[in-house]
Amino acid sequence: xxxxxxxxxxxxxxxxxxxxxxxxxxxxxxxxxxxxxxxxxxxxxxxxxxxxxxxxxxxxxxxxxxxxxxxxxxxxxxxxxxxxxxxxxxxxxxxxxxxxxxxxxxxxxxxxx
Amino acid sequence: xxxxxxxxxxxxxxxxxxxxxxxxxxxxxxxxxxxxxxxxxxxxxxxxxxxxxxxxxxxxxxxxxxxxxxxxxxxxxxxxxxxxxxxxxxxxxxxxxxxxxxxxxxxxxxxxx
Numbered sequence: 326x327x328x329x330x331x332x333x334x335x336x337x338x339x340x341x342x343x344x345x346x347x348x349x350x351x352x353x354x355x356x357x358x359x360x361x362x363x364x365x366x367x368x369x370x371x372x373x374x375x376x377x378x379x380x381x382x383x384x385x386x387x388x389x390x391x392x393x394x395x396x397x398x399x400x401x402x403x404x405x406x407x408x409x410x411x412x413x414x415x416x417x418x419x420x421x422x423x424x425x426x427x428x429x430x431x432x433x434x435x436x437x438x
Numbered sequence: 439x440x441x442x443x444x445x446x447x448x449x450x451x452x453x454x455x456x457x458x459x460x461x462x463x464x465x466x467x468x469x470x471x472x473x474x475x476x477x478x479x480x481x482x483x484x485x486x487x488x489x490x491x492x493x494x495x496x497x498x499x500x501x502x503x504x505x506x507x508x509x510x511x512x513x514x515x516x517x518x519x520x521x522x523x524x525x526x527x528x529x530x531x532x533x534x535x536x537x538x539x540x541x542x543x544x545x546x547x548x549x550x551x
Contacts, residue, residue, distance in 0.1 A: 355538070356538050358538070358539060358540075360542075365527075365545075365547075366544055366545070367442075367529060367542035367543050367544045367545050368481065368529070368531075368542040369542070370539040370540065370541065370542075373538055373539055413480050413481075415480075417538055421494075423469070423533075423538070424486060424493065424494050425471070425483040425486060425494065425496075426471075426481075426483065426540060427483065428473075428480030428481045428482070429480050430478070430479055430480050431479075431480050
């Protein structure tokens, strides 16, 4: 079963707007990662945040992590049509770090030009 | 291209037939993972290798599934006596030493008729 749950399941915005996606999880983690998947393709790693970090930036991406609430958010600023994709959070569990990633069900982001 | 490659990209087979997929990871990566993804869902972990050793298998991996990674390089995933429920995208990923992010291949889409 999937540990992570993304919210919302689908998000449609206009180009230039910001997009925020949320992820909740259940167990202790070593780190949390966000991936992007274009339709019918493999996943691309976007950003990783460790359990002792609260916020991380990479280009137009900002990730936050609240381990007390077991939640994370991904913010994409100044969105572009090319950002249209599914976005997944994935947790790397503390006890078995490195053995597997547990993915959520994803948020389908549509950026309209 | 030095990314993860998977072959074939698409496979259509009849129920009851055996199929085998191949994954070539990034050459210096010692860890290799197999995931399965169905439409509208996030990837689900199947199994992973560290070098040639298969260290973990999911409960999803029934006895009809077998994976190998001879010599710690490429890996194969075989499904025997395929069932319609096996229809999915099979994703391979690899990971380097002292890194947590995984690099995914484009996937093999299996359709069982």
